[in-house]
Amino acid sequence: xxxxxxxxxxxxxxxxxxxxxxxxxxxxxxxxxxxxxxxxxxxxxxxxxxxxxxxxxxxxxxxxxxxxxxxxxxxxxxxxxxxxxxxxxxxxxxxxxxxxxxxxxxxxxxxxxxxxxxxxxxxxxxxxxxxxxxxxxxxxxxxxxxxxxxxxxxxxxxxxxxxxxxxxxxxxxxxxxxxxxxxxxxxxxxxxxxxxxxxxxxxxxxxxxxxxxxxxxxxxxxxxxxxxxxxxxxxxxxxxxxxxxxxxxxxxxxxxxxxxxxxxxxxxxxxxxxxxxxxxxxxxxxxxxxxxxxxxxxxxxxxxxxxxxxxxxxxx
Amino acid sequence: xxxxxxxxxxxxxxxxxxxxxxxxxxxxxxxxxxxxxxxxxxxxxxxxxxxxxxxxxxxxxxxxxxxxxxxxxxxxxxxxxxxxxxxxxxxxxxxxxxxxxxxxxxxxxxxxxxxxxxxxxxxxxxxxxxxxxxxxxxxxxxxxxxxxxxxxxxxxxxxxxxxxxxxxxxxxxxxxxxxxxxxxxxxxxxxxxxxxxxxxxxxxxxxxxxxxxxxxxxxxxxxxxxxxxxxxxxxxxxxxxxxxxxxxxxxxxxxxxxxxxxxxxxxxxxxxxxxxxxxxxxxxxxxxxxxxxxxxxxxxxxxxxxxxxxxxxxxxxxxxxxxxxxxxxxxxxxxxxxxxxxxxxxxxxxxxxxxxxxxxxxxxxxxxxxxxxxxxxxxxxxxxxxxxxxxxxxxxxxxxxxxxxxxxxxxxxxxxxxxxxxxxxxxxxxxxxxxxxxxxxxxxxxxxxxxxxxxxxxxxxxxxxxxxxxxxxxxxxxxxxxxxxxxxxxxxxxxxxxxxxxxxxxxxxxxxxxxxxxxxxxxxxxxxxxxxxxxxxxxxxxxxxxxxxxxxxxxxxxxx
Numbered sequence: 001x002x003x004x005x006x007x008x009x010x011x012x013x014x015x016x017x018x019x020x021x022x023x024x025x026x027x028x029x030x031x032x033x034x035x036x037x038x039x040x041x042x043x044x045x046x047x048x049x050x051x052x053x054x055x056x057x058x059x060x061x062x063x064x065x066x067x068x069x070x071x072x073x074x075x076x077x078x079x080x081x082x083x084x085x086x087x088x089x090x091x092x093x094x095x096x097x098x099x100x101x102x103x104x105x106x107x108x109x110x111x112x113x114x115x116x117x118x119x120x121x122x123x124x125x126x127x128x129x130x131x132x133x134x135x136x137x138x139x140x141x142x143x144x145x146x147x148x149x150x151x152x153x154x155x156x157x158x159x160x161x162x163x164x165x166x167x168x169x170x171x172x173x174x175x176x177x178x179x180x181x182x183x184x185x186x187x188x189x190x191x192x193x194x195x196x197x198x199x200x201x202x203x204x205x206x207x208x209x210x211x212x213x214x215x216x217x218x219x220x221x222x223x224x225x226x227x228x229x230x231x232x233x234x235x236x237x238x239x240x241x242x243x244x245x246x247x248x249x250x251x252x253x254x255x256x257x258x259x260x261x262x263x264x265x266x267x268x269x270x271x272x273x274x275x276x277x278x279x280x281x282x283x284x285x286x287x288x289x290x291x292x293x294x295x296x297x298x299x300x301x302x303x304x305x306x307x308x309x310x311x312x313x314x315x316x
Numbered sequence: 317x318x319x320x321x322x323x324x325x326x327x328x329x330x331x332x333x334x335x336x337x338x339x340x341x342x343x344x345x346x347x348x349x350x351x352x353x354x355x356x357x358x359x360x361x362x363x364x365x366x367x368x369x370x371x372x373x374x375x376x377x378x379x380x381x382x383x384x385x386x387x388x389x390x391x392x393x394x395x396x397x398x399x400x401x402x403x404x405x406x407x408x409x410x411x412x413x414x415x416x417x418x419x420x421x422x423x424x425x426x427x428x429x430x431x432x433x434x435x436x437x438x439x440x441x442x443x444x445x446x447x448x449x450x451x452x453x454x455x456x457x458x459x460x461x462x463x464x465x466x467x468x469x470x471x472x473x474x475x476x477x478x479x480x481x482x483x484x485x486x487x488x489x490x491x492x493x494x495x496x497x498x499x500x501x502x503x504x505x506x507x508x509x510x511x512x513x514x515x516x517x518x519x520x521x522x523x524x525x526x527x528x529x530x531x532x533x534x535x536x537x538x539x540x541x542x543x544x545x546x547x548x549x550x551x552x553x554x555x556x557x558x559x560x561x562x563x564x565x566x567x568x569x570x571x572x573x574x575x576x577x578x579x580x581x582x583x584x585x586x587x588x589x590x591x592x593x594x595x596x597x598x599x600x601x602x603x604x605x606x607x608x609x610x611x612x613x614x615x616x617x618x619x620x621x622x623x624x625x626x627x628x629x630x631x632x633x634x635x636x637x638x639x640x641x642x643x644x645x646x647x648x649x650x651x652x653x654x655x656x657x658x659x660x661x662x663x664x665x666x667x668x669x670x671x672x673x674x675x676x677x678x679x680x681x682x683x684x685x686x687x688x689x690x691x692x693x694x695x696x697x698x699x700x701x702x703x704x705x706x707x708x709x710x711x712x713x714x715x716x717x718x719x720x721x722x723x724x725x726x727x728x729x730x731x732x733x734x735x736x737x738x739x740x741x742x743x744x745x746x747x748x749x750x751x752x753x754x755x756x757x758x759x760x761x762x763x764x765x766x767x768x769x770x771x772x773x774x775x776x777x778x779x780x781x782x783x784x785x786x787x788x789x790x791x792x793x794x795x796x797x798x799x800x801x802x803x804x805x806x807x808x809x810x811x812x813x814x815x816x817x818x819x820x821x822x823x824x825x826x827x828x829x830x831x832x833x834x835x836x837x838x839x840x841x842x843x844x845x846x847x848x849x850x851x852x853x854x855x856x857x858x859x860x861x862x863x864x865x866x867x868x869x870x871x872x873x874x875x876x
Contacts (some may be wrong), residue, residue, distance in 0.1 A: 032754025044793030050477035266555030
């Protein structure tokens with residue numbers, strides 16, 4: 001396994017390098033620059049030129065890239081223009097909030113979608129199936145910013161059960177319990193966007209598996225139907241779900257922008273938007289590399305999980 | 317081939333995930349408790365904290381390098397300047413208890429308070445003042461407000477990005493420390509706005525002992541600053557909140573409110589909901605369509621600050637180099653309608669570049685009430701005739717131009733569409749090009765536009781606000797519209813050198829009248845800076861400056 005993992009990690013390095021080249025070019029050829037944010041409305045051409053020079057932006061692009069890469073290889077991704085602190089430090093300050101939201105919503109989505117998917121597959125075209133599918137589709141059809149505001153209206157403004165927004169524990173009030181209360185609504189919002197696809201994949205792959213000859217054989221052997229379903233059919237039906245899980249890592253790390261904005265959640269999604277608006281090149285590169293890394297790790301994880309679900313798949 | 321996880325291990329792991337979820341999804345008993353964030357603001361309970369909802373995170377808590385409006389709000393309670401504005405834009409003492417101005421108006425000597433300490437307990441001295449301004453003038457410092465201090469002796473030499481001069485080599489140094497509590501500023505000309513530009517927070521003082529030898533642009537100080545203001549920074553959770561605590565040793569006395577928390581809530585609707593649920597006590601920049609509803613239960617307060625929106629033109633190119641065309645466009649656009657329909661009356665149609673809360677403002681100027689007929693007649697006078705497609709043309713060329721603006725601003729988007737329709741009524745074809753802010757700003761300062769829909773936010777003193785926008789020497793800076801009028805140049809010089817407010821006002825009144833006649837912009841509107849807060853909050857007041865409320869935080873208290 002370690003040899004396999006080693007090969008995968010080594011294989012990821014050229015990919016990250018390629019991603020960094022493309023990103024570097026894209027970010028720098030986009031119109032505008034950091035002076036609008038760093039110097040504000042009191043800008044003049046002399047100060048703007050002086051700023052660009054002090055940030056090294058007057059150098060040719062290959063020189064800038066070589067300098068960035070040299071530092072990056074030594075673990076230094078540069079200093080964020082917007083915050084004046086190292087990029088890794090800035091990302092470190094926000095990644096925890098994003099990971100909490102990502103793992104919480106992913107777990108909630110799976111806990112809701114997989115059982116519902118199994119029920120739907122075993123009772124296809126019944127009211128249970130149609131009901132589960134409709135609810136899940138409704139969840140994915142609501143834009144997250146709108147659903148988030150509706151949830152705030154219901155649970156925070158009307159019922160007063162939960163806080164409207166934020167990360168919680170302000171002024172050392174409430175501690176971890178207060179923080180967890182703040183986590184509920186954004187988790188629910190983000191999970192609702194994922195439930196439908198997990199449910200549909202579970203349902204369809206399980207339906208397909210249930211139609212296979214080995215299921216008929218298992219039933220003919222007199223196995224209990226729960227055992228046939230979970231041990232034989234479901235395990236084989238997991239492969240498409242695992243693929244979907246692997247793909248969702250990118251979305252969970254970088255795509256929760258709207259949810260984070262609505263709930264004032266201090267994660268990397270909002271940070272990325274600020275970095276784009278402020279043309280914070282080092283931070284943008286750092287964040288995009290993080291997302292690229294998440295995609296690569298998600299793929300490695302997917303491959304590892306494949307062989308767990310299907311013993312015929314081996315790492316070599 | 318590697319090791320495989322067994323099914324039991326897999327289930328054990330998924331169980332752990334499930335348990336984590338139960339926790340993160342909220343334990344039912346927790347749900348029924350009132351969140352601590354709003355328990356403290358419940359009726360009848362003693363309260364010593366103030367939570368303010370703001371729209372975006374701040375960049376740096378350092379008045380020398382921060383350039384954004386959000387940072388301004390936090391700097392105000394944390395850093396003090398030598399002087400500050402009062403509610404009528406008069407100057408009152410802060411770190412300086414008094415000052416003398418030389419007869420020629422070129423030397424200012426400040427006598428500093430001896431009882432001021434920094435938040436780390438170090439005494440404040442004149443060395444801190446000198447350090448602040450030499451840091452500001454250093455071209456390596458990303459100082460957004462450097463141009464405000466252009467009157468300091470040796471400004472050009474010290475801030476030259478290619479060859480910054482050593483202060484010791486100058487015949488006259490801009491800042492001299494006379495003794496630990498006396499500091500002198502030397503100017504290169506008698507600059508009437510000098511006390512104005514020294515006001516907090518853009519003229520606020522930073523501590524030499526905490527910053528000397530560090531890179532001011534990247535120092536950790538910018539996130540954990542040491543100030544001399546009424547509040548000290550306790551915690552900054554990036555993207556989420558900034559917590560300030562009353563400074564016990566503040567020379568002006570410890571503020572009544574022990575803790576001030578700025579919470580970053582980007583969405584204005586959610587920010588309002590946080591107010592309604594008690595998660596915040598005050599709303600900064602509330603959505604104006606909610607104000608009528610909030611008025612019943614909260615104090616809704618606003619003021620005109622030095623800012624205005626306008627439709628501007630590239631003045632040195634046809635057809636905008638013809639004053640008749642500019643006047644025609646002024647008659648053709650009905651900003652009054654925009655004020656009422658888009659801004660719901662929380663704005664005032666503008667008549668010039670100085671807001672009504674300034675001592676230099678005059679309403680006695682030529683106004684362009686909405687009059688499409690007058691617009692058409694002026695266009696005809698300028699040689700334009702209606703073409704076959706309904707667009708005015710002169711010498712076969714249609715009166716058609718692009719209007720650029722910031723696409724992230726809802727009011728710009730709304731106003732742009734209305735303006736486009738109004739211009740079409742007089743045969744002018746406007747093409748909208750709304751861009752993202754960094755792209756737009758770069759094109760602005762490169763004068764790469766025909767027309768722009770944008771605003772200015774500036775200094776309460778008319779000189780730093782207007783000189784760089786209207787003086788013909790500033791085409792490489794904020795005068796990107798390329799305005800040039802020798803009379804306005806002269807009046808701006810008079811205004812910046814005038815010895816008293818009466819003389820200065822006379823110059824600025826005349827300047828507003830000339831500008832109104834010249835119509836270099838279609839003056840848009842002065843928008844009120846609005847705040848909504850609890851009716852139990854006492855002592856806050858607004859001054860006609862950007863982030864108008866935050867200066868008064870140190871005087872705020874809760875009604876018991």
